Amino acid sequence: MSGRITVVGIGPGSPEQTTPQASAAVAAATDLFGYGPYLDRLTLGSHQTRHASDNREELSRAGAALTAAAQGRHVAVVSGGDAGVFAMAAAVCEAIENGPAEWRALELEVVPGVTAMLAVAARIGAPLGHDFCAISLSDNLKPWDVIENRLRAAARAGFVIALYNPVSRARPWQLDRGFDILREVLPGETVVVFGRAAGRPDERIATVLLADAAAGMADMATCVIIGSPETRIVERDGLPPIVYSPRFAGRPAR
Amino acid sequence: MSGRITVVGIGPGSPEQTTPQASAAVAAATDLFGYGPYLDRLTLGSHQTRHASDNREELSRAGAALTAAAQGRHVAVVSGGDAGVFAMAAAVCEAIENGPAEWRALELEVVPGVTAMLAVAARIGAPLGHDFCAISLSDNLKPWDVIENRLRAAARAGFVIALYNPVSRARPWQLDRGFDILREVLPGETVVVFGRAAGRPDERIATVLLADAAAGMADMATCVIIGSPETRIVERDGLPPIVYSPRFAGRPAR
Numbered sequence: 001m002s003g004r005i006t007v008v009g010i011g012p013g014s015p016e017q018t019t020p021q022a023s024a025a026v027a028a029a030t031d032l033f034g035y036g037p038y039l040d041r042l043t044l045g046s047h048q049t050r051h052a053s054d055n056r057e058e059l060s061r062a063g064a065a066l067t068a069a070a071q072g073r074h075v076a077v078v079s080g081g082d083a084g085v086f087a088m089a090a091a092v093c094e095a096i097e098n099g100p101a102e103w104r105a106l107e108l109e110v111v112p113g114v115t116a117m118l119a120v121a122a123r124i125g126a127p128l129g130h131d132f133c134a135i136s137l138s139d140n141l142k143p144w145d146v147i148e149n150r151l152r153a154a155a156r157a158g159f160v161i162a163l164y165n166p167v168s169r170a171r172p173w174q175l176d177r178g179f180d181i182l183r184e185v186l187p188g189e190t191v192v193v194f195g196r197a198a199g200r201p202d203e204r205i206a207t208v209l210l211a212d213a214a215a216g217m218a219d220m221a222t223c224v225i226i227g228s229p230e231t232r233i234v235e236r237d238g239l240p241p242i243v244y245s246p247r248f249a250g251r252p253a254r
Numbered sequence: 255m256s257g258r259i260t261v262v263g264i265g266p267g268s269p270e271q272t273t274p275q276a277s278a279a280v281a282a283a284t285d286l287f288g289y290g291p292y293l294d295r296l297t298l299g300s301h302q303t304r305h306a307s308d309n310r311e312e313l314s315r316a317g318a319a320l321t322a323a324a325q326g327r328h329v330a331v332v333s334g335g336d337a338g339v340f341a342m343a344a345a346v347c348e349a350i351e352n353g354p355a356e357w358r359a360l361e362l363e364v365v366p367g368v369t370a371m372l373a374v375a376a377r378i379g380a381p382l383g384h385d386f387c388a389i390s391l392s393d394n395l396k397p398w399d400v401i402e403n404r405l406r407a408a409a410r411a412g413f414v415i416a417l418y419n420p421v422s423r424a425r426p427w428q429l430d431r432g433f434d435i436l437r438e439v440l441p442g443e444t445v446v447v448f449g450r451a452a453g454r455p456d457e458r459i460a461t462v463l464l465a466d467a468a469a470g471m472a473d474m475a476t477c478v479i480i481g482s483p484e485t486r487i488v489e490r491d492g493l494p495p496i497v498y499s500p501r502f503a504g505r506p507a508r
Contacts, residue, residue: 009372009376011273014275015274016273016274016275016278017273017274017275017366018273018274019265019270019271019272019273019368020269020270020271020272020274021268021270021271024270058501082368082372082376083376083380084372084375084376084380084381084382084383085372085382086383086384086501089375089376089379089380089383089498090380090383090384090498090499090500090501091501092380093379093380093383093486093488093496093498094498094500094501096488096496097486097488097496097498104488104490104491104493105490105491105493107493108379108496110375110376110377110379110380111376112271112368112372112373112375112376113368113372114273114336114366114367114368115372118263118336118338118339118366118367118369119366121338121343121364121366122263122336122337122338122343122364122365122366123364125343125347125362125364126337126338126343126344126346126347126364127338128338128339129338129340129343129344129347130340130344130390130396131387131388131389131390131404132387132388133385133386133387133388133408133413134385134386134387135385136384136385141501141502142384142502146412149411150385150411150412150413153407153408153410153411154387154407154408154411154413156407157403157404157407157408158400158404159387159404159408232347232351234347234350234351234358236358236359237358237359239358239359239361242347242350242351242362244343244344244347244348244351245344246344246348247312247340247344247345247348247395248395248396
């Protein structure tokens with residue numbers, strides 16, 4: 001019996017935003033590995049085994065999943081959002097590169113999904129409407145000065161910036177430091193969107209100006225989108241405002 | 255009767271990668287606006303009216319769609335991939351901001367989708383596994399020197415770069431010029447992925463080194479992903495290679 005491993009992005013939260021391909025990959029698996037809260041979102045059959053693990057254990061989870069696949073199981077490794085954006089696909093690839101030869105012989109499939117910044121952007125208009133970047137604010141796996149350098153470079157070049165992993169209990173000060181760096185480059189009137197749990201019942205979307213942005217507005221499940229100087233707020237009577245970045249935007253920041 | 259407008263991202267190509275939310279939005283529309291080839295991918299009922307238009311007519315298409323919505327129609331504006339990434343959501347928001355007051359009173363919904371870079375990345379491994387950016391190479395709406403500046407800034411800061419709209423008949427030289435700029439900053443051994451029509455029957459995914467990358471390898475439907483200096487190729491016997499960007503990557507380019 002030949003095993004296989006599929007890394008599946010199940011989308012940002014609502015089952016309505018999970019692709020049929022991702023649902024089929026979940027249904028076809030004998031063994032499902034993932035961070036507990038992501039596995040909790042799935043309805044599994046009695047023939048399916050659930051292997052929940054804690055956050056920040058990506059590499060050991062990838063190794064356990066590959067071991068099961070090499071034993072002939074049909075394994076799905078489940079990520080929220082997209083599997084390839086600050087998620088499990090890179091950890092599985094890394095484990096394959098550095099693991100036993102038999103892991104390289106496994107069939108590997110990655111199933112993409114709607115990543116958080118796209119779901120948050122959709123709820124407010126089109127803040128990612130021109131060139132943009134995605135930065136993980138976690139310094140667990142890269143030095144903090146690399147993150148600072150990327151924030152400065154992206155803001156100076158006029159990118160819209162989506163921040164993943166903005167805060168956690170172990171990383172309380174990084175987001176405020178990030179806002180301070182961005183305030184050195186971008187006008188205080190730059191639009192900032194805090195998008196939490198987009199598409200889920202506990203969704204919360206808030207728009208503030210960069211001058212007023214603070215880490216307390218975010219938690220682990222928040223994606224923070226910092227506009228470029230051209231990003232616009234369109235106010236509407238009795239309706240939520242629209243935030244968008246014009247397609248023609250191009251002026252680099254000061 | 256009160257009209258409404260929904261901007262829908264139907265995903266990169268395969269119906270298996272269209273979310274249930276997007277399919278439902280298409281089914282609920284009385285009038286569908288979009289670039290012809292995207293509308294061709296939909297199965298419409300006899301009660302639904304198809305308004306196909308040419309590429310590069312985003313703003314007039316948005317205006318026509320908003321006019322129909324203001325007349326009480328249930329309008330869907332269809333984009334390939336995600337609605338908010340170099341697609342129709344920003345054009346609709348721009349039209350609302352600059353249009354008649356009644357357009358601001360319309361219910362606007364944006365339905366996200368799997369954007370091309372995510373689908374291409376999934377087919378090859380996890381090349382977007384660390385910080386990355388998305389740049390449209392089209393200089394129809396922004397000056398070319400802004401694009402050059404962003405390419406340099408992104409490469410120097412160590413971002414993986416996804417290029418949308420890399421070439422067209424009207425823009426034949428920009429991609430080769432872009433590669434030249436990147437070769438000034440990045441090692442020739444940097445990995446480049448050309449991903450065309452991911453998930454469709456005519457899909458084509460190719461991996462080359464930056465030293466050998468050339469515009470002839472891309473067409474309008476291609477998304478080009480340029481790795482960072484840390485992006486890795488994992489060769490496998492009898493299986494396609496895996497390309498991934500390690501989660502711990504961080505070293506900025508020279």
